[in-house]
Every structure is written in structure tokens, then in C-alpha cells.
Amino acid sequence: MIDIAERIERIFIANADRFSFNISQTQYTYAQLQQRVLCIQTALERVARADEKLIGVVAVDHLDTYAAVLAILRSGRAFVPLNPEHPPERNASIIRQAGLRNAIAVDMATALDQVTLQQCGLIPSALAIDADAVGRCAVNASDLAYLLFTSGSTGEPKGVPITRGNLAAFLDSLAESNCAMYPTDRVLQMFDLTFDFSIAAYLAPLSNGACVYTVGGGKAKYAEIYRLLSDEGLTVAPLVPSVLNYLKPYFDEIELPELRLSFFCGEALLADIVSAWTKCAPGSTIINFYGPTEATVFATYYDWNELAGCNKTLNGVVSIGQPMNGNYAIVVDDELAPLDHGEKGELCLAGPQLTPGYWQDPARDQRTFFDSMIDGTIRRFYRTGDVVVQDDAGDLLFCGRVDHQIKLQGYRVELGEIEHHVRHVLDDHAFVVVPHISPQGAASLILVVENYTGDLKKVIASLREHIPGYMVPARGVSLTTLPLNANGKIDRKSLQKQFEEQRG
Template sequence: MRAASCGRTTTGSVVDGRRRRSRICVRPGPAKHGERMLTSREWPSCSSAPLTRMMSLGDILLEGALQHGERTALWADGVRLSYRELVERAARLAGTLVAAQLAGPARRCAVLGARSIGAFTGVAAAALARSAWVPLNPRHPAERLAHVAHAAEVDALVIDEQSDALAGELLARLDRPLHVFLPDRSSPPDWARRLPQHVFLCRGDLAPPVLDGLGGGRPDDGAYLLFTSGSTGAPKGVLVRQANVMAYLASAFDRYRPTADDRFTQLFDLTFDLSVHDMFLCWKSGGALFCVPDRARMAPGEFVRRHDLSFWFSVPSVAMIMARLRMLQPDALPSLRWSLFCGEALPRRIAEVWAEAAPNSVVENLYGPTEATIAITAFRLPANPAAIARLPEIVPIGAPLPGQQARVIMADGAPAVTGMDGELYLGGSQVAEGYWRRPDLTVERFSPPADATEPPRWYRTGDRAMVSEEHGLIFLGRLDRQIKLGGHRVELQEVEVALRRAAATDSVAAIASPLDSLGLPKGITAFVTEDSLDSEAILAACRATLPPYMVPFRVYRVAEWPVNDNGKTDYAALRRMTE
């Protein structure tokens, strides 16, 4: 549904977003796959339920302004925005993009900000303008951000108030002329004078908030372009289209049935595609999105209770930290009715503790790489604590969402039978078309199983998995040297590329270490030759080019570099040095 102007929005019944719900929540029935999970070859290939008549994320925003005008859409930085206010702010940016002929599916708008009002407004503006947004994390080095902005061929950049200084460093590295939006400022910063190749637009330069011509679009329009760690040393991009993300949202909306009374956590950086679930599942329902402050991000229990939140979504690492801090006592989080985890392996013992802490919520473990749009499989934990205790040590990842497919393929190309492991392939309407401007990688990774006839797109995940008749898919780790840290995908080869530059030597290595009690990585350990540069200098150089989660926490200096029979680095020998 399309709104012609803000004047047509209707007013909701909640003025402060603090409506209270009953603490007693009815647990939904079992997932559709029932008590016995079908094997991957038996999973049906049904279509997802349509998400009303809307075709795009921009239409979700317009519908929200029309149906839920004065209800709370977003709480961030201690500031509350109604649906009307959020869409009005975004429409001013989007209208200016349209006037500058920088809107539409062929355009990309970068957003530099960290879970702020300005950053969320930038995302909403790109969606209204039918442009793909490209999130830039202000905690990443300027060099890396410049690489992403250049590779994405962005036309515009929205900067939030907290990222001014970094923006100057970033824009100084970009020769491509950009329209730079500073909606929180009345005038450009001093450094803008040194960058005449860019056009700077502040609060007073923006168009009025007229909604005519915004939203709409086609299913094959780009929604967002994310860059993940790459094995060659450069991040690789994935363009997720409207059809991909709307297919996911249709399944999620049907599965979780959110309402306008729900309150959602927002814990993910915008460079993490799980943030798209937070924003648009919430805004489709008319609910309120609560951006957890950075100071409470790794221990948000009190924030959840104070704001009476009902939808939880995080990586398991957050729950692990809360458990270590003894924040997951029984009935500690009674307001939650859904508890979703994704991004890394979920240990069963954490799931058990969480189920006791949030007794009124249904707990699910989701799985999905960026290439398959947010999450593509799900496993619902049983309500019975005794049944949870019988699960594997790592909670299963379950069955594909409606309309999607998953197959486990053995090394010889044959489908794995129940109980056998192999590489996990994903197919369906959520799978992206390939890597941005990388046809070589696309051919390598977006290839179907040998016997596949439908769907037309498949993705080889590089993950090891097996099929259990009782639990569906079981995640067994990686086939290559990619690891997960705090939900972030990390190619250890990319870390090694940075180490070679930093240490001025070719003999470097990076491993996942230390490991926790389940063998899951907690950090990265680096190895260099004894005659390399000073270890502190190496780490400082890594911090200048790598995101914080990819910087090694320790450097070992090796006198005699270990090699195996093939003359390659003996990673097992290096690991023994840390034990």
C-alpha cells in the first residue's frame, strides 16, 4: 500500500510506547515439521506465504507511517521516533536523492553510522529511494571503509553525527565524487573545505518530506549490499535483492506472528544482515525497535526488563557473556515471548539456561549465511527441559524455511544419507545471485548439486553438516579456514594477508585460538618469523586495516617455521605451540 503524503497517516493508540503486556505468554504449538524432522531430500519445496501486496522494504515503511503514525517505531540514543517522524526524516533524504538523480535500483547509498538515529534514517531513506544501502561500520579502519565504498560504486553517503571525524578520513581516500549527507548538522565540518570533489548537504539543504514517488519498485531491485571477509585479503560483496529479503520476511512474519504491541531488541551492527530482520520484521508489524545502548550491549538483561521487550535476537556470544555474569537466573527475562539466536553455533547448555531465564518465550536457533539472506533454516527448541537436555551439545539448525531447500552433499557428489556428513548446499528464493563484480567467485560458490533441477539458484556454504531424522540439519563446522567470531565471518587468509604486510615477511599464519570448552573459537592467534618486525608494531598495523574482531590478540614469534611433507605451513604444529 502506498501513502501519498504524511498528512494521511492515522494516529495509533500508544503515545509513549510503554504499553504493558501480560507476563503470562501462551507458548505456540510445535513447528510445522513436527516431532520427526524429514531428511533433506524429503523436505517440501512449498512457497512462502505472501507478505500482503507489498513488494519492497520501502513499502513497509510507507505502510507503517500510514497505519501506525504516532506509535513508537524506534528508540535509540535515548530518543523516541514515531513511525511518522522516522518516515518524514527518511523522506527528506530520499527526496533529495531523487532530485539529484541519485535514486533508483542502479544507485547505491552508503550509510556510515553505528546503530544511531542518523544511521537508521539513512537505511530507511535508501529503501524509500529504491536504492541499495551499503552499511559502513565506523569501528572499522578508514582504509577498509574506503575499499568497500569504492568496490560498491556508491553514489551517496549518509553520515551520522558521531562519525564526522572518520568520515573526513574516508572521503579523503575517495576520488569518486559523492553527494554527502550530514542531516544532523546545520553546516559542513571544517574538513569538508579540503574535499571539493564532493557535494555536502546539511539539514537545511534537504527536500521537504513528500512521499509521492517514493517506495515501490521491482522484486529484482537491490535492497542492500553487504561485504563479508574475503580469502584473497579483500572483502567480497553480496547484493541482496528485494525478492530475497521479502521471501525471508514472509516466512518470518508467518512463523513469529509479531504484533504492534511487540518490542524488539536491536543488538546487531548494520553491517550484519541480521539487523535487517530486526528493523523490517518490527516495522512490518507496527512494533517498536529498541536499540540497546553500547554500554549495555553485551549484558542487556536490565534493559530488556526496563523496556518490557518481547522479541530477542542475538548471536549466542551475548547469551554466553550474560551467563558468565550470572544474569540468566531463572525467570530473569519474563517479558520475552520469542528468543532467537543466529550467527554462530549455539551450545545446548546456553540454550538450557536461557530457556529457564525466559520461561515465557519460545527459543529458536536460526542459520544462514549472508548469501542466503539473513537466515534460511530454523530449529525450535522443545518446551520440555528434559527434551532440551537430550539435544546434541551444539543445538541443531533444523529445517529450511518454506520455499527454501537444503542438501548435504558428500565429497563424491552424492547426496548424504541420514547420519553421514558432507557440504551443506542451500537453494531457493532467498539465495542471492552471486558476488558483487566477482564472476569468478560466483561460479565457484553459487553452483548447484549435480542432481539439482530446481530451484535455479544454489549456494555452496563451505559448512559441514549432517542430517538427523530426529533433529534435521546438524552443523559440524567449516570445511575451509573460515571461522565465526561473535557472529562475524572471518577468513583467516584475509588476516594472513594483513599480517604479511604488517610483518614485512611471507612466513605468517593465523589460527582460531584460544578455543572454548566446546572447541569454538574465541579469538585469533598470529605467528610470524623470529626476524619479523616488533610484535606491537605488527598488531598496530593490523588495527589500521582490519576490523577489531579480526585483529589477533597475540603474536607468536617462531624461530624454525614448521612445514608438512608437502612443504606447506604445518598449522597443527603451530597450534601445539599454544597448548
């Protein structure tokens, strides 16, 4: 295993004078990045105890945020990203579950409300101005690299730990999946660090000496993506498919001759829009990746070939392809028995990228992981909850979700978590949250309440105090009665169909 800290160290030596980041139109060399890493690691070592293996990072669009991640990894610890724009209640849950004692922050004014009040110490990166002779700590493949928290059905975020070995396997397989990056590359980084796709947009490029171009938050985010792609001549663009929906009105104007690689993940990729995208970037290789957080960012991939004209799709959705190098995929029935090609079932993944298990949640592990024989070897598999069918060539075609877990803006969201918070507002009212797809292909949520006479806009507004914006329903609807299925449960499918018919 070549650890991520060792990979970055090699780049610091070989590429000191090359640019590592372009943030808010300011460029920083690898030498400058290395200096910030060493200063922040020095500050960290002076404060953190030797047995403190998890360190928070209050993630903002600043060089020190990325330097903090690298400093934590170099110190032999694992990072836990915290989004200061998320509700304090959510960050408090993450801090509590992870047992964080310290977090590194750039913007102290923002971080104080989010972190200090939750009894987690703050290490201000702005005060990290000197560097001791801090070394790179020896690590094992089983040591953690990071801990991310995703939406949980109980109302509490669930922790997914990723090891150094998981991360190293991902970086290796990414390079072998037509997605190698080089020091000459200029790479788009549009993701919040709490979203695991960001690993592919900053750690992967940095480990290959490329320059990362970040996108700040705010209402002008998509305009900034457009500007960076067009004006800065970016060569690699990791994107969630919904970005193309926002850029689509400008496709006739967009010309990206230098873009050599576009890769997508996080949502279903629609064939018609990716076909249109190829006209904006005719020289770009297009890859559709698939992977849950539990399998370290990406686990399968599909190369889109516009010229060949024989791309695989199902219901207009591009295939998620085949497992990346070292990974395994099987399709199983309800009894976890492997199915033949052509049979629809649940996708399950195995391999060196698979998390060792959920954070302090053995009961969830027992429900989610199982052993199965493949290629004469017993392997540990993860149940993704995604329904697929595998064709005779081995390519996987996405059909939908087993449960009520969906993807919104690239984030995986449990409808149960949203409903958990709605329940505190609506008390005894019957309600349900259902996904809705607009005519443009954008996903959103609708809160449907039975016989409600109050102001649903106020209900939705109150949710913003408890859950991130991407999880808040776009609108609320009151119905006289909610449809029930044969089991007496609210018929979600009937409601979705009703809203789909209204859309049509």
C-alpha cells in the same frame, strides 16, 4: 511480492502514533520516523542521479541512519552500509567496488575522514528538513535492496547483493518460522548495520509495527543489552550466542518474564548455555537460526524445547534444524553429489532467498554456485563451506568449516584476509592465524609466527589500521618452528590442538 517499502508504508498508516524506535532512551513514533524518511528522501532525490542505484549509509546509532535506509529503499534504490569505526582502507574498498557516488551521513565529523576523502559525496541528513511530495518508486523483485560486503580471502571485502525479492521471501519465511513479530513487541537491535543479522533486528520488526530498541557501540555495550532486557521489558531478543557468554556471570540475577522470543544466529549455539538461558527467560521461545549472507540472513531454523528434554545437538552444539519455508538444503560430497542422511558433507542451500551472485565477481560465482535436481526441478545451489550431517528426521547438525573461514562475534571472517594484512607487516616470516576457543566458549584468534624476536604486540596493534577490531588476533605467539603437514603446508590443525591442550 510485497516489497519492503510497501510493508513499511502500510505500517506508517496503521501505526502512526505507536513507537518505532527507542534510541539512547529517547522514543520516536512511526509518524516521526516517516517524516524523517520523507525529508531524507527529498534530499536524496535532489542530489542523486536517476541512474544512481546504490547509496551509501554511514551507520551510527541515530534515528536518521534508519530513516536513511528506508528513504533509499522507498526511492527504489539499494543501500550500502558503511561502518565509520572500520579502517578507512576497508571503507574505501567498499566505496570503490560499489561505485558509490553519494552516502547519507548523520555525524559529518566522523564521516568526512571515512567517505569524503574517498571521493564519495556526502548527503548530511541534519540538513534534510523539508519534504517534497516524493513517492514510493515502483520496483521489481530483481531490483537490489542492499549490498553488503563480507570478509574476502584476497584481502578485499567481497560484495553480496540481495534483491527485493530475496528480502521479501526472507520476511515471509521468518514470520512462518515461529518468529512472527507484532506491534506490541519491543525488539532488541544490537548489531552494526554491516552485519546482515541486523536486518532481522530492525527491518523485520519495523515491517510489523514493532518498536526497536537500539544498542550503541562502546565498551558498555553488553551492560546496555543487560539494561534493556531487564529494565525495558523487551519481548524479542535477536542475539549472537557470544552475548550469553558475557551475560552468564549474571544469570542468577537476570529475570526476564516479558521476553517471549529469543533467537540466535551467527555462531555455534552451545546447548549448556542456552539451557541456562531458559531459566532467565522461562516464557521465551528459543530458536537457533542459521544462514550465510548469501541466503539473506537466515535459511534454516531449529526450535529449542527445554521442557521436552530431547533437543538435538552434536558435540554440545545445538542443531541448525531444517530449511525455512521455500528454502532447500542438501548435503553433498566433494564431487557435489548428494549424500544420504547420516553422512557428513558440505551444506548447500537453494531457494528464493539466494543472492543472484557475488558483486562483479563471475569467477567466484562459478566456484560457489551450481545446479542440482531436487524434487524433480533443477535448482541453483550455494556452497556454504559448512560441514554438516543430516539425521533421519531431516535436522542438520553442524560439524565445522570446509575451509579456514570462521565466525567471530557473529561476523564471518576469512583467515586468509587477516593473513593478507599480516603479510605486509611481517614480510618474510613464516606465520599463520589460528582460531582458539576459550574455556568459556568465546572464539578468538592467535597469530603464530616462526622464530620471531620482535614485539608481536606492535604487529597486532598495526593491524588495527587495516582491519576491523573483531578480525584482529587477541595475542601473538612465537614458535621456534611451525609444524608442517604431509603436503608441506603449515599444519593448522596441529597448532589448534596444541593450544587446546594448553587450555586444558
